[in-house]
Amino acid sequence: MAQKPSLPKGTRDFGPEQMFKRNYIIDTIKDVFRKYGFMPLETPAMENLSVLTGKYGDEGDQLLFRVLNSGDFLSKVNDDDYAEGYKSLSPKITEKGLKYDLTVPFARYVVMNQTEVTFPFKRYQIQPVWRADRPQKGRYREFYQCDADIVGTNSLVCEAELLAMVQEVYKKLTFDAYQIAISNRKVLEGIAEVCGAKEEFSRFCVILDKLDKIGKEKVFSELESIGVNEAGLKTLDSILSLTGHNISKLDVLAEIFGTSEIGQNGISEVKETLDNLSLLGFLTDKVSVDFTLARGLSYYTGMIYEVKPTTVKMGTITAGGRYDNLTGVFGLQGISGVGVSFGIDRIYDTLEELNLFPISEAKYSKVLLVPFDEEAQRHSLQLLCQLRNAGIASEVYPEPAKMKKQLGYADKKGIPFVLLIGSEEIKQQRYTLKYMETGNQDMFTIEDVITNLQEEL
RNA sequence: GUGGUUGUAGUUCAGUUGGUUAGAACGCCUGAUUGUGGUUCAGGAGGUCGUGGGUUCGAGUCCCAUCUUCCACCCCA
Numbered sequence: 001m002a003q004k005p006s007l008p009k010g011t012r013d014f015g016p017e018q019m020f021k022r023n024y025i026i027d028t029i030k031d032v033f034r035k036y037g038f039m040p041l042e043t044p045a046m047e048n049l050s051v052l053t054g055k056y057g058d059e060g061d062q063l064l065f066r067v068l069n070s071g072d073f074l075s076k077v078n079d080d081d082y083a084e085g086y087k088s089l090s091p092k093i094t095e096k097g098l099k100y101d102l103t104v105p106f107a108r109y110v111v112m113n114q115t116e117v118t119f120p121f122k123r124y125q126i127q128p129v130w131r132a133d134r135p136q137k138g139r140y141r142e143f144y145q146c147d148a149d150i151v152g153t154n155s156l157v158c159e160a161e162l163l164a165m166v167q168e169v170y171k172k173l174t175f176d177a178y179q180i181a182i183s184n185r186k187v188l189e190g191i192a193e194v195c196g197a198k199e200e201f202s203r204f205c206v207i208l209d210k211l212d213k214i215g216k217e218k219v220f221s222e223l224e225s226i227g228v229n230e231a232g233l234k235t236l237d238s239i240l241s242l243t244g245h246n247i248s249k250l251d252v253l254a255e256i257f258g259t260s261e262i263g264q265n266g267i268s269e270v271k272e273t274l275d276n277l278s279l280l281g282f283l284t285d286k287v288s289v290d291f292t293l294a295r296g297l298s299y300y301t302g303m304i305y306e307v308k309p310t311t312v313k314m315g316t317i318t319a320g321g322r323y324d325n326l327t328g329v330f331g332l333q334g335i336s337g338v339g340v341s342f343g344i345d346r347i348y349d350t351l352e353e354l355n356l357f358p359i360s361e362a363k364y365s366k367v368l369l370v371p372f373d374e375e376a377q378r379h380s381l382q383l384l385c386q387l388r389n390a391g392i393a394s395e396v397y398p399e400p401a402k403m404k405k406q407l408g409y410a411d412k413k414g415i416p417f418v419l420l421i422g423s424e425e426i427k428q429q430r431y432t433l434k435y436m437e438t439g440n441q442d443m444f445t446i447e448d449v450i451t452n453l454q455e456e457l
Numbered sequence: 458g459u460g461g462u463u464g465u466a467g468u469u470c471a472g473u474u475g476g477u478u479a480g481a482a483c484g485c486c487u488g489a490u491u492g493u494g495g496u497u498c499a500g501g502a503g504g505u506c507g508u509g510g511g512u513u514c515g516a517g518u519c520c521c522a523u524c525u526u527c528c529a530c531c532c533c534a
Binding site for chain 2: 006007009059060062063101129134135137140145206315316317318319341342343344345346347370372404405406407409410411412418420422423424434436441
């Protein structure tokens with residue numbers, strides 16, 4: 001029974017062309033991570049749900065993919081569980097889930113291996129994660145994250161290093177049309193405090209973050225609805241109206257904060273991060289302090305940052321921040337971490353849109369051996385062996401098909417050379433090497449073929 | 458989770474107010490060309506019209522459900 005195959009919603013295949021480009025991005029990021037001293041880590045696709053739930057807020061819990069228990073998953077369920085609905089039923093039939101991000105599994109790893117890891121621990125991790133979101137532009141249910149985190153130190157040198165890496169990665173990708181927005185949860189808390197929204201901090205953040213999307217009026221009216229009074233809005237207005245250089249904005253904000261300890265604290269963290277970044281040799285003109293930057297999962301506690309393209313309509317392509325006590329929920333207190341996450345899929349779309357992928361679309365095979373008959377095919381395998389031993393990527397058409405077919409294969413696959421092997425060649429021990437682009441061809445011994453191809457490399 | 462949108466050949470898409478046998482381009486296969494690809498020419502194969510119901514003498518076309526695509530919201534990479 002033939003059935004049309006299909007993919008689960010929000011998932012994709014990556015064909016060879018796409019993989020070349022994806023690998024280009026991933027390799028570039030990986031190189032930079034390594035250069036900054038990060039070590040690789042991988043964790044399972046699945047985690048126990050106890051590890052995942054409660055770490056991403058209510059929204060996040062709903063977006064977790066749950067894996068149904070194997071076997072008779074109903075064996076532990078009775079009628080009462082069923083009657084009480086999914087909240088009661090769910091924990092009895094599913095105990096594992098697909099990972100939602102790389103940070104929480106990393107925290108789990110650090111806790112489980114705390115005696116082995118050397119702090120500060122710097123690790124990078126490039127793996128798919130899954131979210132049961134409704135797919136949309138630049139949003140998939142399976143997508144790759146590309147994280148680098150440093151845990152076990154409070155130093156703001158880490159923040160600066162991560163921001164430096166961001167700039168180095170995009171420089172290597174020849175992508176320049178982006179801005180890094182930075183802020184600090186403590187600065188936001190300070191703002192909430194002076195605006196009288198301290199009690200509603202998380203809702204305050206969510207609303208504030210929408211500023212560039214829905215505009216000031218709507219933000220203000222939403223803030224009013226959570227109890228921010230007119231004086232508070234006026235203060236906020238003056239903060240949002242701040243212009244000029246990063247440092248001068250921060251200085252004015254410090255005056256507005258007055259005695260708000262947490263706010264002052266946040267400001268000095270931002271300043272120190274910027275200072276460290278310039279000591280590392282990076283201009284801070286790509287970085288702008290943005291007091292409306294409030295996003296981030298609920299676990300961020302200190303510096304936060306996100307990168308957006310400026311000339312392409314695209315969401316955040318890189319984001320990160322500091323989380324003071326992520327390992328705390330797993331029983332390891334006092335470990336602070338800070339990380340950054342590159343969204344490969346969105347970077348891909350951005351580079352594609354701006355035509356920034358290198359033109360040299362890598363093709364693997366340098367030469368295709370084209371045998372005319374069974375005897376030539378046997379002969380070609382020995383030549384293939386010599387070519388490969390010489391380090392030349394080469395392949396043979398696996399059946400003695402018509403030359404038209406074999407040359408067509410080389411043509412479509414973009415293999416630049418073919419080596420024709422027929423009875424005449426075997427007799428002479430000289431083979432016809434043809435350059436596909438021009439159609440020029442000549443006969444050489446296998447040694448000369450190898451020399452010629454090596455010169456081409 | 459809310460609102461909208463999409464689905465016809467391998468791919469991109471036509472298909473009139475419901476009316477005979479559902480078309481095109483590209484791709485694929487064969488031949489022109491028994492030792493020469495990308496060009497050209499000739500011929501050919503390929504479709505349960507997303508799926509399941511319903512209305513009708515008759516459904517690719519209308520209705521309902523469901524899945525899928527894309528977009529916006531919530532939220533997020």
